[in-house]
Amino acid sequence: MYPSSSDDDKPLARNGNRTNGTAHKKNGIVLPETVSDSVDRQMDAEQMDIDVEDIPLASLVKDVSPAQSRGKRKARKPAIKAQESDEEVVPKGKRQKVTTNGKAKAVDDSDEDDIPLAKQRAAAPKRVTKTVVTTENYSTDSDELMVKKLTAEKHEIEKKAEETAKKLRAEDAQKKKNVAPAAAAKRKIMKKEPESDSDLPIKAKRVAKKTNGVKKEESDDEPLFKKPAAKRAAPKKTTASVKGEEQKPAAKTKGGKTKEEESPQEEEEGEDDDEFKWWEMEKNDGSTKWKTLEHNGVVFPPPYEPLPVNVKLKYDGVPVTLPLEAEEVAGFFGAMLHNSPVNTENPRFVANFFKDFQDITRSKGGAKNVAGKKVDIKTFEKCDFEDIWNYYEQKRIDKKNMSQADKKALKAERDSLEEPYLYCYLDGRKEKVGNFRIEPPGLFRGRGEHPKTGMFKTRVQPEQVTINIGKGAKIPEPPEGHKWAAVVHDPTVTWLATWKENINGNIKYVMLAATSSLKGMSDFAKFEKARELKKHIDKIRKDYEKELRDRLMEVRQRATAMYLIDRFALRAGNEKGEEEADTVGCCSLRFEHVTLELPNKVTFDFLGKDSIRYVNTVAVDAQVFKNLKIFKKEPKRDGDKLFDRLTTGDLNKHLQSYMPGLSAKVFRTYNASWTMQQELAKLDNTGTVAEKQVQYNAANRAVAILCNHQRSVTKGHETSMERTENRLKGMKYQKMRLKKMMLALEPKLKKNDPEFFAADPDIDEEWIKEHQEWLVQQEREKIEKKFKKENEKLVAEGEKELKASMLKERLKESDELSKKFKQENKTGKVEPGKGATVEKLENNVKKLEERIQALEVQMRDKEDNKTVALGTSKLNYIDPRLTVMFCKKFDVPLERVFPKTLREKFKWAIESADENWEF
DNA sequence: AATAGAACTTAGGAAAGGTGTT
DNA sequence: AACACCTTTCCTAAGTTCTATT
Structure with a gap:
């Protein structure tokens, strides 16, 4: 925007974008270009050589303590240091800030910052991974309960239903085919793509782009599509397609026609008719994302409904x-x-x-x-x-x-309104659109200490929205009385519509849903790339090990960063601006985020993406420890960048040299999937399906922890936990009573096995009394309820109600129980029920024991899982083919681990992996 | 070379939906 | 049929990366 050299504090950017004078270099102290031998030696001296073996990828040593007492996180961006004295240094506290409306004003940001920061510290410890050295896996999972509940029977039913549905669909499809063979024909055409227009997209792009971002609809200079596409009749469907599925616009039949050859044998049946199995086809080179594109645009949020006059x-x-x-x-x-x-x-x-x-x-x-x-x-x-x-x-x-019916009606109304927007036609195929709803106005919910959180996010007008659509396709009507910002035809991108949001100036897009082939292909490509990394990882690791000792500071920092990214799955860590939340990743780590402890312990403590705290203490390679020490050396202090000679760009460029397409984030995918594979490999095919599912989740959790995927503790967690704890104690109490019954029958047993009959330390007398009262109370309620019900029935049958005295009579039973407990407490003996034998009792004890254990494991699991989010890694990092492999190998129904949307999203994986698949 | 822009993936929380329980 | 609880989906913020521009 402005010359990078003399951009001190004054330039008041015309565009109203960030103008902070510090925008150029925020590295603070920069270390010398090379690492001198003396520095190297000095560090060695301070740190007698310790040889630390490679530590496991998913490091097992985890955070020891939150280390929150450490220095002020604040000092950040001392950026302007006295050293650059030729620069007109802005007094620290009074820097220029510019509001979105472009008005500049002096802001006392020391004040502004200080208050919230104090608060922040109080609030921050939220969700800190509290961990100790842990190597074990948990053998069960909170899902167990749920799992149990899904009885086999139910499953049968489900399955049958699904099958029938499928059959119906297939039949339906068959009919459709007969009516409209064109669809099938066209599908085949997709098979191979015109070779010759590979040069087209680039040209197209150039034409389309320019004029900063908003591409104007080209008049008729240079058709983007060489040929027929432009000629297609405008599809009628838009308004007519209320029952969407069936009608395909006539247009697309023509879409790629020209080739009439078909390969009839690839007609798949049994499957959904319209399946487009891109993963069985040759890869597209990716330079162009589509040839034809039709859609109905976007849905705007409803207008504001004023408050009633009496609400103010x-x-x-x-x-x-x-x-x-x-x-x-x-x-x-x-x-x-x-x-x-x-x-x-x-x-x-x-x-x-x-x-x-x-x-x-x-x-x-x-x-x-x-x-x-x-x-x-x-x-x-x-x-x-x-x-x-x-x-x-x-x-x-x-x-x-609202009544069920009303709710339904409302939903139906909404659905029919949105129906036209749910799908688009991309290269003639019906594809689901993702977020076709324009984001409604509201207050910006920036996370963490985002400087702009709470600002008014304004309503998006059609005039701000640019539509991207195939040339010749019917252009969606903007709302009455409005027009679009622009209509473009850019086949090199996947978005259907875009606008700029007012808070940060970020660009928003309407894109296809995750289940679409476009997204599927790129997802597939992502995992393939991660698998490709396997072939290079050894070399890469060897190289960076060596480069950890390089004299060139840049190289040494780069190697160290690579080590961290590889070992601990850190994110790349791009630079961030003054107007964003202060969060970091690897390359943007600062002095205060890393603490070192001899001989080789490193503690990370920083806010990462979404202001989620990352706390982890690990043992590192001696040379890495040494390097970190160098990077933190002398003039550096809080606020200074650790990797002052490294940017994500440098890093990624270097990675590219190993493998095309390799970038920092690939390591996360790679390590996540690799870890998952390792974890799954430990399993053997034993146990029930529920148990296997639990094992799967444990593996999933290992990945989630590696990636630091957290979630906040749910509201009910504490109480739910207490309740379970109580239930557990109740079971232990019953167990104790059973044992006492055994003794009542056979007193000498105690001598034989005193341990077995020892008191349970988990339940004390006080609790027992409380529990007994509760039991008695339960009994009463049960009796009362039953009484009431009987009465209701009697009344309904026109008979007389039972007398209240009857109830009293019945309630005596609970008094009996109370008495019995008291007696037991006094004598310490428990009268066995009739027919009880030592053997039977012992058996009951055993059963209870098992249930107790299961519940305990389940509780521990729930507790451990309360801050770990499994979903993110499942959705984004773990190659779904691993899951498919697991399910096939161990006979676990896929529905157990993949909900419907994931099964749809990962259809490509489900159909292409078998029980032997390897990442 | 730096920076802004663009496009796309990743992320947690809220809302919605489902299910077992009472 | 209302609930409580849990899972799934929706929403949109917040990253990464690559490209275009200055």
């Missing part, structure tokens, strides 16, 4: 009327008031919201009281959103309480 914001106790635009913004805040404390209680969120709210209120005419007099809204503290909150909360409740 109160300012200083007085209800005020706001301009509609401002009311909407107030409504966003009010609606989340008690719902989303992470936001509404975050000072930064509040401040940003309030600023935008004030601005819009003022610019739209200001707030007025009932008398119509202007009210100046000055402070947030005087704003009372309760009424607004109540209004929206009530709405939510009402919605929830």
Whole structure:
């Protein structure tokens, strides 16, 4: 935007983009170009050679302590150091900031930062992986319960249903075929693609691009498509295609026609008719993503619905009327008031919201009281959103309480409205569109300490939306009275529509769904690339081991970063701007994020993507330890970059030299899938399906931990845990009673095996008493309920109710129980039931024992899993063919581990991997 | 060479949906 | 039939990477 040399603090970028004077170099202290021998030796001296063997990939040593007492995370970006004295140094606390409207103002950011930071520290420890050295795997999983519940019987039913459905579909398809053989024909054509237009896309691109990002619809200079495409009749379907599936626009039949050869034998049956098995075809070179593209555009959110006149914001106790635009913004805040404390209680969120709210209120005419007099809204503290909150909360409740039928009707209405947008036709194939809904306005929910969190995310107008569509295809109608920003025909990209969001200026896209062939292909390519890395990894590792000792600082830093990325699955770590949350990855690690402890322990503690904290203590290679020490040496301090001579670009460029397409993120995919394979390889085909599923999840968890995929503890976790704990104790209590019964029958048993009859330390007397009372109470309730039911029945049959005295009589039974317990407590003996034998009792004890153990494992598992998110790795990192392999090899139904959407997304994997597949 | 832009993948939380229980 | 609890899907923010521009 501006010359990189003299961009000190003054340039006030015309575009209103970030203008911070520090935008150029933020490395802070930069280490010398080479590592001198003396430095090397010095480090060696301080650190007598320790030889640490390779540590396992998914390092087992994990965080020891949160290390949160450490220095201020704040110092960040001391960027402008006194050293560069020729530069007009901006006083630290008073730097230029520019608001989105381009108005610059001095901001005292030391103040601004300090307050929230204190808070942050208090809030941060949320979800820290607390781990100790751990090598074991857990043998069970929280899913167990769920699993058990899915009885085999039910499964049968499910399966049958699915089969029938499939058959029906197939039949349906068959019919369709007969009616419209064109579809089938066209499908075949896809097989091979015109060779000769490989040069086309590039040209197309050039034409299409230019004019910074928004490509204008080319008039008729240079047709993008050489041939027929342009001529196709505009598809009629758009409005007509209410029952979507069937009608294929006539257009696409022509799409690739020209070739009439068919290979009839590849007609697949049994499968869904329209299956496009791209994974069985030759690879496309990827330079162009489609030849023809038809779709119906996007769905805009409904217009704002004003609040009822009696629902108002109160300012200083007085209800005020706001301009509609401002009311909407107030409504966003009010609606989340008690719902989303992470936001509404975050000072930064509040401040940003309030600023935008004030601005819009003022610019739209200001707030007025009932008398119509202007009210100046000055402070947030005087704003009372309760009424607004109540209004929206009530709405939510009402919605929830709607009758089943009404809910259904509502959904049907919505569905039919959206139906035209669900699918598009790409190269004539029907493909699912992903996010066709334009993002609604709201308050920006930036995560962590995002500087802009809480700002007003404005409504997107059609005038901001650019449509990408095949040339000749019918252009979707913009909403009445509006027009599109532009309509382009760019076959080199996959998006159907795009717009720019107002908060960060980020570009948003409407793209195809994960189940689409486009996404599937690139997903497939991603995993293939990771597998390709296998062939190079040895060399790469050998090289960086060597380069860890390189004299050139850049090389040494690069090697060290590669080590970290390879071993600990760190992200690349691009530079981030002043206006984004302060999070880091490998290359952007700073001084304060890494602490060293002799002989070779390294503790990472930083906020990564999504401001998720990464805490991990690991043992590293001696040379790595030494290097980190060098990178942290002397003038460096908090806020300085560790890898001051390395950028993600440098790193990726280097990686490219090993293998085309290799970049830092590939290591994450590679390591995740590799780890999964290793974990699965440990399993043998024993146990029930449920047990195997649990093992699978344990393997999955190992990967999730490697990747630091966390989740917040769910609301109910604590109570649910306590409840289970209680249940467990109850079982232990019953076990104890059983044992006492045994003794009652055969007192001398105790001598033979005193341990067996020893008291259980987990349940103390007090608890037992409480529990007994609870049991008695349960008994009472049961009796009462039964009584009530009987009465109801009697009344219904026109007979007389039972007397209350009858109930009393029955309740005596519970009194008996109470008495019995008391007796037991006193004597320490438990009367066995009739017919009990020592053997039977012992057997019961054993059974209970098993149940107890299962529950305990399950609990431990749940506890350990409470902060680990398995889904992310399953969805993005673990090659799905590993899962398919696992299921086939161990006879685990795939549905057990892949929910429907994953089965759809990974169809390519499901159909291409067998029980012997290897990553 | 640096930086901005563009396009796409990855991510956690919220909402929705399903299921067993009462 | 309402609930509580858990899983799945939706939403959109937040990364990475590659390309275009200055």
